[in-house]
Amino acid sequence: MSGDGIGFTEISDVHREERKGKTLTKLPSKFYVKAEEYLAQRREEYARQSSNPGNPAAMMLQDEIKKVDKRLTQIYQMRERKIVLASLSGTRPDNMAPRDKALYEELTEVLAHYRKSGEARAPKVREVAEVETAEAPKPVVDCQTEFVEVEEPETDSEIDSTVVQVLEDIPPFAGVDHTYDLKKDDIVTLPTKFADLLSSKGKVRIVEG
Structure with missing residues (x-):
C-alpha cells in the first residue's frame, strides 16, 4: 500500500524492525489506528469473497488476515515489554506512539x-x-x-x-x-x-x- 496508508508490507516492516531492535521502533504516523483499519477492511473483503466456496481469492485473504493479525499482536507485545522494562529502570524511551x-x-x-x-x-x-x-x-x-x-x-x-x-x-x-x-x-x-x-x-x- 502506497502513500500514507498501512498495508501488509508496512506492518511486516515494522514487525521485522521491532524484533531486531532493543529499543522502540519509530512507527509511521497513526500506525495502530491505520493497521487496525486495514485489518478490518481485509476481513470485510474476505467475508464477501468467501460466499463463493473454493474461491482462491478468499483463501489468500484468509492467509493474509492470519499473518497480519499475528504480526500486529506480536508488535503490541514486543513494544509493551520494552516499555515495561523502561519504566522499571526509570528511563523514558524514544519513539513512543500515543498508545x-x-x-x-x-x-x-x-x-x-x-x-x-x-x-x-x-x-x-x-x-x-x-x-x-x-x-x-x-x-x-x-x-x-x-x-x-x-x-x-x-x-x-x-x-x-x-x-x-x-x-x-x-x-x-x-x-x-x-x-x-x-x-x-x-x-x-x-x-x-x-x-x-x-x-x-x-x-x-x-x-x-
Missing part, C-alpha cells in the same frame, strides 16, 4: 506510588531493629565469636494484603519479591496499598472478605 505513552505513564505512576509506600515503611523497620539490637544481649560462644541476628527483608506475603478480582489485563510489574502478571478475571492477593491504587483506576475489584 505507548499512555501505558508508560500509567506504569510509571503505579511503580512510583508502590516504591514510595515501601520507602515510607523502611525507617520504621530500621528503628525497631536498632532498639532490639541495643536491648538484647548479643549471643557469645566459647570461641568468642559474636553472632548478630540479621532481620529478613519484608516480602509481599508479609505486607498487609487484599484479595482482588482483575477486571482487565495489566502489564507485568515488579513487587517486593516477585513479578506480578495479572490477567482479566484472575483472583489474586495484592499488597493493600497496591490493590487500592489499581481499584481506584478501575483495573481491579476488591473482593469482600
Whole structure:
C-alpha cells in the first residue's frame, strides 16, 4: 500500500524492525489506528469473497488476515515489554506512539506510588531493629565469636494484603519479591496499598472478605 496508508508490507516492516531492535521502533504516523483499519477492511473483503466456496481469492485473504493479525499482536507485545522494562529502570524511551505513552505513564505512576509506600515503611523497620539490637544481649560462644541476628527483608506475603478480582489485563510489574502478571478475571492477593491504587483506576475489584 502506497502513500500514507498501512498495508501488509508496512506492518511486516515494522514487525521485522521491532524484533531486531532493543529499543522502540519509530512507527509511521497513526500506525495502530491505520493497521487496525486495514485489518478490518481485509476481513470485510474476505467475508464477501468467501460466499463463493473454493474461491482462491478468499483463501489468500484468509492467509493474509492470519499473518497480519499475528504480526500486529506480536508488535503490541514486543513494544509493551520494552516499555515495561523502561519504566522499571526509570528511563523514558524514544519513539513512543500515543498508545505507548499512555501505558508508560500509567506504569510509571503505579511503580512510583508502590516504591514510595515501601520507602515510607523502611525507617520504621530500621528503628525497631536498632532498639532490639541495643536491648538484647548479643549471643557469645566459647570461641568468642559474636553472632548478630540479621532481620529478613519484608516480602509481599508479609505486607498487609487484599484479595482482588482483575477486571482487565495489566502489564507485568515488579513487587517486593516477585513479578506480578495479572490477567482479566484472575483472583489474586495484592499488597493493600497496591490493590487500592489499581481499584481506584478501575483495573481491579476488591473482593469482600
